[in-house]
Amino acid sequence: MNAPSALASPVGTGAARSAPGEVLMDVRNVSLSFGGVRAITDISFDVKVGEIRAIIGPNGAGKTSMLNVINGFYTPQQGTIWFHGKERKGMRPHHAVRQGIARTFQNVAxxxxxxxxxxxxxxxxxxxxxxxxxxxxxxxxxxxxxxxxxxxxxxxxxxxxxxxxxxxxxxxxxxxxxxxxxxxxxxxxEPSLLLLDEPMAGMNLEEKEDMSRFIIDVNRQRGTTIALIEHDMGVVMDLSDRVVVLDYGEKIADGTPEAVKSDSRVIDAYLGVAH
Amino acid sequence: MTAAALAGEPDTFPKYLLHNAERLGDRPAMRHKDFGIWQSWTWREQLGEILHLALGLQALGLARGDKIAVIGANRPRLYWTFAAAQSLGAVPVPVYADAVADEMAYVLDHAGVRFAVVQDQEQVDKIESCAERIPALKTLIYDEPRGLADYDMEGLHAFADVQAAGRALVAAEPELAELWRSGILAASGDEICVMLYTSGTTGRSKGVMLKAKSAVGAARDTAAFDNLSDRDSVLAYLPLAWVGDHYLNYAQGYVSGFCMNCPESAETVAQDLREIGPTFYFAPPRIFEGLLTTVTIRMEDASWLKRKLYAHFIDVAKRYGEPILEGRPVPLSGRLSYALGAMLIYGPLKNVLGFSNIRVAYTAGEAIGSDLFSFFRSLGINLKQLYGQTEAFLYVTAQKDGAVRSDAVGPAAPNVDIRISESGEVQFRSPGMFAGYFNQDETTAETMTGDGYVKTGDAGFFDTDGQLKIIDRAKDVGKLVTGELVAPKYIENTLKFFPDIKEAVAFGDGRDFCAAFINIDLQAVGNWAERNNIAYASYQELAGNPQVAEIIAGHVDATNLRLSREPMMAGAQIRRFLVLHKELDADDGELTRTLKVRRAFVAERYASLIEALYDGSTEKYVETEMTYEDGRKGVVRATVRIMDARTYPAAEAPRREAA
Known part of the structure; x- marks a missing residue:
């Protein structure tokens, strides 16, 4: 169902167009801290054109911080973000919009x-x-x-x-x-990259199903690349092409839903282990 | 095409299409709200659309006698499919769009459809999921391409492509258009023009075959009866597969040339109705009930002044509204109060409901409460009742302007012949009468009498003023052990006049007394709960609330009082009842697709509850399987409380409580 190769190019207007499968955004060794609190530690991953990329993790794993970094709301202390093959510097949210990044919020805004x-x-x-x-x-x-x-x-x-x-x-x-x-x-x-912060939070089963269908439709019909944060594991595994898993601000896994699901570190992070 | 070519009255719908394109070329024939704007087509443009579609379908192999299913919401393209198919001598078979795959497969296979024109991905998926059960179906055409871009199915075509192919054909060979026209003119009115499947209240649905000539004839009679013309307009929002929609919108539309308006989506019907302001309107009693409930709820939340004004003028309307509508004498003071009310309340209210321009409105399908019926009539809306059947191509009886009552359905419609059999069953012979059930000659023979009347299966009688009164399904009318008559539907309808009660199922045949299941109305009771700070998480919880039970008990009591006043029905008062823990639902097979209770099925499914009603227990634990919207199954568990109701002595005697 979700083969990214079959997709049309993104509709982004201000941004340069890229072919499906190319890297749209590359996050390289990003770290972010608030005073002494390390929210994100040395995280790297990429988002390819036309895919649905999920960022998951338990509470406080740094998911929303990561999204805010991509969005330009936070500036990371270390690391770089490449968008359309160019490094982004001194990013502000309205620049992100002009470049073709749009987002939704965890609490409806x-x-x-x-x-x-x-x-x-x-x-x-x-x-x-x-x-x-x-x-x-x-x-x-x-x-x-x-x-x-x-x-x-x-x-x-x-x-x-x-x-x-x-x-x-x-x-x-x-x-x-x-x-x-x-x-x-x-x-x-008309973004070329759409960021969704917990699109299903607080929804009932039927609303979740509707929303999932719309996300898939946005991706497939409009060809929009999507990066989403989500709590509901079932939804994430069904929707996404690739998944990044964060825990305590670190990346612990990255790959297809099947690969991530069977990763022992992911299972430990979600179910907890005796330390 | 000249007028001479259409000698005499057209006897098929495609002939009417040609006729209207010539007679009313620039008048609107069809409107559809899309992207927030009403798009419209004149009769001439509509002729072009249908021509291109017909040629496209022909190129795909649609031929005379083929069956073509039409599945979806009320959309212009689906209505065009009817005419396009008919113009080629093919038979359209509209199918209920919300039918689950299994029901749909049965109908499609039974009808032997070779083609299907469907609205969207949902319907394509449904058909695909049971493709092996419909071997004859080879070509599938969809209207909305969304989500279907990379479907790799054999015989799957986009509607736009089919039409474009037809357009290209005409462009290349203009004589094809002439050929098509002469094909239409040569067609005979004796051919089957549409096959409508019954909703299946009493088992599997049956395919009712209608001849073009009789369908056109019936539509012409009733259009003349209500003076319908090309100046009228309707909102097409009823299920496409239902005889009512096909008759009232498509058939009457073609015959009288009025404009059919298709809503933007099922959820926007109320807004679209308001924007269009149709002159001819049909709705089942359920919709009028819903409207009254909404109005009442909104008035309860309105400011003090508005509430007072509303209460005062509705009172005025109750007194003078109907006499004014019917042209009966009314004192001048009454007329003045009513005129003021029309300015302050009735006018704005009708405007909000989209009823400002209504000239003729009908309701049918179920009995309508007299209060409800009078409410709308007193506002100046010419609401009437009709009684009809798919087998009659709708009309059997219809009320004349000025002779309207809520408890009867009117005298025989034009050219219809009705009689009551010895057993009390209503039988009729009419111009729109069906040609038989498809592939069910035996059932057809059972439905017809030896001398050519159709048995309706309804029990009824003619009142003193010649209006027909329907009591119940003939086979549902039963007797208590004591010999008293029980008409379950009559009891249910009396219960349903209370806004808090959405549905009821009464039992009593062969029992000691009458008992009933009751479904609360989530909107009305939910609003009550909100105003009284009663929290609830689900339908089940609200239905099980003891205070709700008290309210319903009050309604049952009032129902018994009413029943006691009718000598025929007094013996059938409700002794025991329960509030059902689950809403009766068509997805679970408890209601038909037209939302009528399937009594036998409900009785079987809730057998343990019925037993509890009659064995004297005060509560009963049940587990019921239910189907979610996505087709998965779940189980509802509940302990249902069973209550006793007071009964009253029969009629005459002064109202006093029985022990």
Whole structure:
């Protein structure tokens, strides 16, 4: 099902296009500490174009820190991150967006008072060209631009099957749908790399199944490369092409779901061993 | 194509298509909301779409007499498939889209379909999973390509590709279009034009074959009865495979030339209804019930002033609404109050519900509560009842404007002949009458009487004003040991008039007394629980709540009081009942796909509970298997409480409690 070779190239706009199977992002020997706390120690792994890459690990393993490093929210003390074959320096989150990296959050971070449509529309702001003057004038080029972006947003609404909540303020929606709207906003950026921070957290079984299907569809239909953090092992093993396992800030395994599942260090990390 | 070529009235739907394209060329025929915008096709454009599709299907080998399954939601392309297939002399067989693979395989195989046009990946997967059971099916065409890009199945085609192939053919050889038209004109109205499978309330579904001429004739009669024209519009949201949808939207649409609107998705129907504001509307009582429940709940949460206004004007509507609708004399003060109410409450309410433009609305399928029925009529909505069957191509009876009652279904529809057999069964002969069940001659013979009437299987009688009254399924009407008549459906319907009760199943035939299973309505009871700070995690927990049991006991009591006032039914009051721990579900086979209770199946499945109802025990532990949406099975365990209800002395006597 998940053969990455069969995939179309990513849709990223600002970023250079790469062929499937090439390395999209390379994390080399990254370490991150907060004062005396070492969150991440000397971690290296890569993300290939068109794959679904999972980062898993027990609580406090450093998963979200790793995602924040990729996203440019944290700057690692050591190590480098290569994106599209170039080293990234002095990274800030908005640079990440311009380069084609979008993310969702563990705790939904939407504009609660705004409708689904408007929330997803904000994802397009990175692609809007008209300045404040034109936006205020509304009629003319800004309106034409808005319509063009609205079309993209409607495609996403159709894709995620959320037509019925188009006009509903997201604060009124159940959690599972909010997660879907957040995914929609990230997709609106047309990223070449999509980071998902625990996309299934707090969901019931049915919502998880729906979300899994959407993640696979995003990957296969839109050709978006995905890196995801997830707690639910079953979901991770079914979804991902390759898995990195972290424990206490260190990488303890890296490979296909089957290989990782049978790795003794992974089993120990999850089930615990007598020390 | 000239008008002369269509001598006389068209007697097939494709002939109507040509006729409408000429007569109403630029009038809208079809709309579909897609990407948030209503896309529309005129009759002329629709003719083009169908022509290209038909030629594409022909190129894939669809020929006269072939069966072609149509599976999916209400989408223009699926409706076009009906006409395209009919134009080639093939027979469309719509199938319920939410049927599980096993049910679907049965119907597809029984009908011997060679082609299937389906909506999406879900349906393709379902068919693929049981492909070996449907050997005749060789060609599968899908509408939505999502998720199907790298399917490597033989005979799998995208709808757009099939249509494009047809378009290319016409471009290369324009005479093909003429050939197609002359094929349509040459076709006879005596051929089978569609095969509709019954919902299977009483066992496996049967394929009802309908002749073009009779289908067109029936639709023409009822369209004239309600003055339908090309100025009308409908929202096509009913299951595609159901006779009601095929008749009300497709058949009447082609005959009268009105515009059919397809919703964006099943979840957006309420919003789409509001945007379209149809003039002709059909909904089963269940939907009206749901609407009233939603309105009531929302009014309970509204501000003080709004609640007062609503209560006052609904009261005014109750008094004057129906007389005004029917043109009966009403005092001037009443008219003025009603007009004010229309401005402040009824108008906005109808607008929110999407009922602002309704000229004619029908309900059928189940009995409708008189309060519920009057509520909508009092708002000025011309809601009427009809009684119909797949075998009749819908209409058997229909109420005339101005002669509408909630407890009867009206006199015979135009050109329909009805009689009541000696055993009390309703039998009819009608223009839309079916040509027989497909491959089931024996069953067909059993359903027909010697002199050409169709047995409906329903028990009923004509009231003094000539309206038909249906009591129950003829075979479900039973007797208590004491000889009192038991019409389970009648009891269930009386129970279901309470918004808290979603479904009920009554028992009593051959027993000492009547007893009932009750399903609570999660929306109504859930709202009550929320307002009273009662926490619950599941349907089962809420259903088992002792306070809920008290509420339901109150409703059963009120039901008994009502039953006691009807001399025929007084003996069938409910002595014992229980609140079921699980919602009855079509996926578990407890309901049909049209959401009617399958009584025999339920009785068998919950045999131990029925036993407990009659052996005097106060609670019973049960384990019930249930099917999840994804098809996996699970088990629900519960201890169900069984309660006694008060009964009342029969009619006449002043209302006093019995011991």
């Amino acid at each position: 939407l504009f609660k008072g705004m409708s689904t449509l408007d929330n997803i529309m904000t994802g397009r702001s990175v692609h809007m060209q008209r300045n404040l003057f034109w936006q205020m004038l509304w009629h003319g080029p800004a309106l034409a631009e808005e319509i063009e972006h609205r079309e993209k947003v409607e495609e996403i609404i159709d894709f995620l099957e959320i037509q019925h909540i188009r006009r509903t303020p997201v604060g009124k929606l159940p959690y599972g749908l909010q997660k879907r709207v957040e995914l929609g906003r990230a997709l609106a950026m």
